Amino acid sequence: MGRHSLPDDSTPARTGARRGARPRALVLATGVVLTVVAGTVVALDNGLLPFGGTCGGEVTRLDVAASPDIAPAIRAVAHSAREEAARADGRCLDIKVASRAAHEVADAFGQRPVDPEFQVWIPDSSLWVDRVGAERGTPLATAGTLATSPIALGAVPKAATSLGWPAKNYTWTELTRATTSGDAPHLGVADPSRSATGLLSLARVSAANAKETPDRTAADARTAATARLLNQRAADSDRQAMATLPRDGSAAEQRNPRRNQALLLSEQAAFAHNTHADDGPDLDLLYPEGGTARLDYPYTLVDNSETDPERSRAANRFLTLLSEPAGQRALRRLGFRDPTGEADPKVVRTAGGRAPQPYTAAPAEPPTAKELQALMGMWTITVQNARLSTVVDASASMGAPVPGHNGRSRMDLAKKSLLQALTSFTSEDEIGLWKFATTLDGDKDYLELSPTERLGGRDKDGSTHRDALADAFGSLAPQPQGATGLYDTTLAAYEKARSTYASGKFNALVILTDGTNDDAHGIGLDALVSKLEKLSDPKRPVPLIALAIGPEADTSALHRIVAPTGGSTHRVSDPSQIHQVMLKAIMAAGSNVPR
Incomplete structure (x- = not known):
């Protein structure tokens, strides 16, 4: 694939010096016992020993999908297995290796029904296996680490x-x-x-x-x-x-x-x-x-309709071949380290490493799935920019003082925290503000204070939308006689967010409330949920993020409201922490947006 394609064989085009995982349970259908120690697999069944010479008997076909960087080394070992007529359970191995980008394979596992055309997957990192297991529910089992980098x-x-x-x-x-x-x-x-x-x-x-x-x-x-x-x-x-x-x-x-x-x-x-x-x-x-x-290249077994006992034995046999000295030498020749991560001086030097660079240092603890999800959310909204409509409860209860904050009210702390969150967004992000309380604008429970527009855009007086939005946040105040008109407001705000959806941006609706719906004349909860189900479109997602402030907020109803939109509900006991909770919720929602 162009000038920068990785090698297709096990021998580099130019050699010499330059200028001066977490374990998983594995059930083997064949009952063959393998011992896995630090990524090295030892066959204990004599039936798995190689039979040299030409194959004159039955053949077992094994399909392998491997990350493009390691695929040439995997092919080299597969070629040797055919040349030497290596066998599993008395049957010759016919191993086909396809070069497949790990993210493409991971995305394919999300399709239904899942029926991959391979029995072994070798991505460049365990994070792909973890993602498929967590997000897709597809049965995968990692049998060992082949190499590291x-x-x-x-x-x-x-x-x-x-x-x-x-x-x-x-x-x-x-x-x-x-x-x-x-x-x-x-x-x-x-x-x-x-x-x-x-x-x-x-x-x-x-x-x-x-x-x-x-x-x-x-x-x-x-x-x-x-x-x-x-x-x-x-x-x-x-x-x-x-x-x-x-x-x-x-x-x-x-x-x-x-x-x-x-x-x-x-x-x-x-x-x-x-x-x-x-x-x-x-x-x-x-x-x-x-x-x-570091990348850790897990040897992953895929449970699909084509994995019969013979193919399971073939997969285990191939893992043995890759883990034996000859297989590991094929990996070293292409610049991979062994499964323990020990630095190979020749590999490091050819790659461009020199002392005193800390190339022998132990790797850091790998990030958790939760940490990676948050980072993906951050990256998503960084790449796409955000279009957020923020809807803030302005009912009388928002004037209640918050213990431990010198008499400041929920609204005081919410405003300060929202202004703090505003500093985290770029001039290309689009943010707007609504407030709501019963009969706030005639018969309506809601009022748009600032439209959802680019923060870097300028008004007629030359000020930026960021400035105008900051003023709007600052103007928020509890309505002395206002109750919580949550359901009508949610429907109106979501309809507006859907109708003004911006392609190429992360779209979301954020609602802050400290109470339960008090508008007996508006839409009911069941009807609201039904309408949100009809409005939601996975191809144009607008997750609804609900921040429940204080102990009186109706989280049970909020959970039902956000569910059809792919959103989430978050309890906020201290309104001064709204900005932290909101940003984390946005990042989590961003990690689930299709890319």
Whole structure:
């Protein structure tokens, strides 16, 4: 696939020095016992030993889908198995290996019915297996780790020198700051929604920010700011990211604004780049301090209608071949580390690593599924920008004082927190404001105070919409005789959000309320839920996010209201924390938006 295709065989085009997981239960249908220790599998059944020579008996076909970077090594071992007539249970192995991007396979598992055309899946990271299991409910079982590769920052020589390579070490925060500010080298990354390398890199940036900044909101804001900068030069895939590097060492290429002088990439990707003479200038690698992320290439068994006992035995046999010394040598030749992650000096040097860069450091603890989901939400709203309609309860009960806040009311704290949340959005985000209470505007329970428009847009007087919205937030006040007209307001606001849906943005409706619906003359709960079910469209999603303030808020009704929209309900005991809860809820909703 173009100039930057990874090798299709197990031997690099150019060699030599450059210039100077969590365990899962596995049930085997065949009853064959395998011992898995640190990614190495040992066959205990004599029936799995190889039979040399030409195959003259029955053949078992095994289909494997592998990440493009590791597929050539997997093919090499599969080819050797055919050449040597390796057998499982007395039957010769016929192993076909297809190169498939991990995100494409993960998305395919979301289709119904699920019937993949392969029995083994080897993605570049366990995060894809975890995502499929958590989001799709598809039965998968990881039998071992085949290889690993740490994630680092690769830079062309001129850029590496400007960063102080190899003597200068950076934390993740320092490294991304050094490559995203001022006259820094252009830094590229693969889209985290499509790339484990991109997502794990963002996770390490987030973890470093959290460690350096005790205030979690400030840390999240820093991570979001970094994500926005990375998004400016994000490529759709790992291969496309590699294709953005200079094609030669000329000054013109170095100045080309479309070219990146640095990339967040795996050590193996740098190795592949540096071992192909026509891939442009060699890369130098900077390994961040504080623990790197790494790809871990899980050997994953897929439970589908085609996995009969013979194929199960064949899958286990192939895992054994990949884990034996010959199989591991095939992986080393393409720049992968062993399952333990131990650095191979030859691989590191060819990839661009040099002391004192911390390339032998142990990897950091991998992010949890919950952390990755939050990061995907952050990335989604960073990439797409947001269109949010905010609807705030202005009933009399919002004037109640909040214990521990020197007599300040729920509304006082809500306004301050909403203004704080406003600072987290960019000039391209669109935000509006409604307030509601019974008979607020004639017979209506709601009133639009500020339309949902671009924060960077300007009014006739020259002020920005951000300024006007801040004034609108500041004007919020409880209505002395107002009750909570929740249901009519929710329907009207959702109808407006659906009719003004903006493609290419993250659309959502956020409702803050501290009570139960008090409008006996309006729509009922059952009818409201029914209408929301009809209005909701998965292809044009507008999740409804409900923030229940205080103990009197009717969370039971709110759960029913948000369900048809794919939204969520969040209890907020302290209104001063509304901004934190709201931003986290938006990010969580963003992670579930189809991409």
